[in-house]
Amino acid sequence: MRFLLINGPNLNLLGHREPGLYGSKTLKSIEADLQETAHLDGVELDCFQSNFEGALVDRIHQAMGEVDAILINAGAYTHTSVALRDALLGVDIPYVELHLSNTNSREEFRHHSFLSDRAVGVVSGFGAMSYELAFRGLLAHMRK
DSSP, X not given: OEEEEEXXXXXXXXXXXXXXXXXXXXXXXXXXXXXXXXXXXXXXXXXXXXXXXXXXXHHHHHHTTTOSEEEEEOGGGGGTOHHHHHHHHHHTOOEEEEESSOGGGSOGGGXXXXXXXXXXXXXXXXXXXXXXXXXXXXXXXXXX
Protein backbone atom coordinates (compact mmCIF):
# COMPACT_ATOMS: atom_id res chain seq x y z
CA MET A 1 0.00 0.00 0.00
CA ARG A 2 1.25 3.50 -0.77
CA PHE A 3 0.22 6.74 0.96
CA LEU A 4 1.05 10.35 0.12
CA LEU A 5 1.52 12.96 2.84
CA ILE A 6 0.92 16.51 1.61
CA ASN A 7 1.85 19.54 3.70
CA GLY A 8 0.84 23.03 2.65
CA PRO A 9 2.13 26.54 3.22
CA ASN A 10 4.34 27.50 6.16
CA LEU A 11 4.57 23.95 7.50
CA ASN A 12 8.23 23.99 6.44
CA LEU A 13 8.67 26.45 9.34
CA LEU A 14 7.56 23.97 12.01
CA GLY A 15 9.89 23.98 14.99
CA HIS A 16 10.42 27.73 14.57
CA ARG A 17 6.95 29.10 13.84
CA GLU A 18 4.85 29.75 16.94
CA PRO A 19 6.10 26.74 18.94
CA GLY A 20 3.52 27.43 21.65
CA LEU A 21 0.81 26.71 19.11
CA TYR A 22 2.44 24.21 16.76
CA GLY A 23 5.07 22.54 18.96
CA SER A 24 8.83 22.31 18.62
CA LYS A 25 9.13 19.37 16.19
CA THR A 26 10.26 20.16 12.68
CA LEU A 27 8.39 18.93 9.63
CA LYS A 28 11.36 16.74 8.70
CA SER A 29 11.20 15.10 12.14
CA ILE A 30 7.43 14.56 11.88
CA GLU A 31 7.85 13.06 8.41
CA ALA A 32 10.68 10.79 9.54
CA ASP A 33 8.63 9.50 12.48
CA LEU A 34 5.63 8.88 10.25
CA GLN A 35 7.73 7.13 7.61
CA GLU A 36 9.05 4.79 10.31
CA THR A 37 5.51 4.08 11.50
CA ALA A 38 4.35 3.49 7.92
CA HIS A 39 7.27 1.17 7.23
CA LEU A 40 6.42 -0.94 10.28
CA ASP A 41 2.85 -1.22 8.96
CA GLY A 42 4.00 -2.19 5.46
CA VAL A 43 3.02 1.14 3.91
CA GLU A 44 5.22 3.15 1.58
CA LEU A 45 4.89 6.83 2.46
CA ASP A 46 5.83 9.67 0.11
CA CYS A 47 6.06 13.18 1.57
CA PHE A 48 5.54 16.47 -0.24
CA GLN A 49 5.46 20.07 1.01
CA SER A 50 4.95 23.29 -0.88
CA ASN A 51 4.00 26.86 -0.13
CA PHE A 52 2.44 27.13 -3.60
CA GLU A 53 -1.16 26.13 -4.21
CA GLY A 54 -0.52 25.11 -7.83
CA ALA A 55 2.34 22.79 -6.81
CA LEU A 56 0.03 21.08 -4.30
CA VAL A 57 -2.67 20.68 -6.96
CA ASP A 58 -0.09 19.27 -9.41
CA ARG A 59 1.15 16.76 -6.81
CA ILE A 60 -2.40 15.61 -6.10
CA HIS A 61 -2.95 15.10 -9.84
CA GLN A 62 0.30 13.11 -10.08
CA ALA A 63 -0.91 10.86 -7.26
CA MET A 64 -3.71 9.42 -9.42
CA GLY A 65 -2.90 5.79 -10.12
CA GLU A 66 0.23 6.10 -7.98
CA VAL A 67 -1.05 6.12 -4.38
CA ASP A 68 -3.86 4.44 -2.51
CA ALA A 69 -4.61 7.23 -0.03
CA ILE A 70 -3.63 10.77 0.95
CA LEU A 71 -2.94 12.45 4.28
CA ILE A 72 -3.21 16.22 3.89
CA ASN A 73 -2.40 19.15 6.13
CA ALA A 74 -3.28 21.92 3.72
CA GLY A 75 -2.46 24.62 6.29
CA ALA A 76 -4.17 27.90 5.48
CA TYR A 77 -5.35 26.54 2.12
CA THR A 78 -7.80 24.37 4.08
CA HIS A 79 -9.91 27.49 4.56
CA THR A 80 -9.45 29.11 1.15
CA SER A 81 -8.73 26.65 -1.63
CA VAL A 82 -11.49 25.38 -3.84
CA ALA A 83 -8.67 24.29 -6.19
CA LEU A 84 -7.31 21.79 -3.64
CA ARG A 85 -10.82 20.50 -2.98
CA ASP A 86 -11.46 20.05 -6.70
CA ALA A 87 -8.10 18.29 -7.16
CA LEU A 88 -8.81 15.85 -4.32
CA LEU A 89 -12.29 15.11 -5.63
CA GLY A 90 -11.01 14.85 -9.19
CA VAL A 91 -8.45 12.13 -8.46
CA ASP A 92 -10.95 10.20 -6.30
CA ILE A 93 -8.32 9.05 -3.80
CA PRO A 94 -9.47 8.62 -0.17
CA TYR A 95 -7.95 11.27 2.10
CA VAL A 96 -7.76 12.38 5.70
CA GLU A 97 -7.48 16.06 6.59
CA LEU A 98 -5.22 16.79 9.53
CA HIS A 99 -4.05 19.77 11.55
CA LEU A 100 -1.61 20.28 14.40
CA SER A 101 -3.87 22.76 16.19
CA ASN A 102 -7.59 22.58 16.88
CA THR A 103 -8.76 24.88 14.11
CA ASN A 104 -12.23 25.16 15.68
CA SER A 105 -10.78 26.75 18.80
CA ARG A 106 -8.95 29.42 16.79
CA GLU A 107 -9.99 32.42 14.72
CA GLU A 108 -13.44 32.23 13.13
CA PHE A 109 -12.05 32.13 9.58
CA ARG A 110 -10.32 28.83 10.44
CA HIS A 111 -13.61 27.16 11.38
CA HIS A 112 -14.55 26.37 7.77
CA SER A 113 -12.74 23.73 5.74
CA PHE A 114 -13.18 23.23 2.01
CA LEU A 115 -11.86 19.68 2.43
CA SER A 116 -13.50 18.08 5.46
CA ASP A 117 -16.95 17.23 4.11
CA ARG A 118 -15.48 14.74 1.61
CA ALA A 119 -12.62 13.47 3.79
CA VAL A 120 -12.58 9.97 5.28
CA GLY A 121 -11.92 11.77 8.56
CA VAL A 122 -10.42 14.85 10.17
CA VAL A 123 -7.82 14.87 12.94
CA SER A 124 -6.85 18.12 14.66
CA GLY A 125 -5.53 19.51 17.88
CA PHE A 126 -3.03 16.84 18.90
CA GLY A 127 0.16 18.54 17.73
CA ALA A 128 2.61 16.29 15.92
CA MET A 129 0.61 13.27 17.12
CA SER A 130 -2.17 14.36 14.72
CA TYR A 131 -0.07 12.90 11.90
CA GLU A 132 0.12 9.45 13.47
CA LEU A 133 -3.55 9.48 14.46
CA ALA A 134 -4.53 10.46 10.91
CA PHE A 135 -2.28 7.74 9.49
CA ARG A 136 -3.74 5.08 11.81
CA GLY A 137 -7.30 6.09 10.97
CA LEU A 138 -6.65 6.12 7.23
CA LEU A 139 -4.85 2.78 7.37
CA ALA A 140 -7.74 1.18 9.26
CA HIS A 141 -10.16 2.61 6.68
CA MET A 142 -8.10 1.27 3.77
CA ARG A 143 -7.78 -2.20 5.31
CA LYS A 144 -11.57 -2.62 5.71
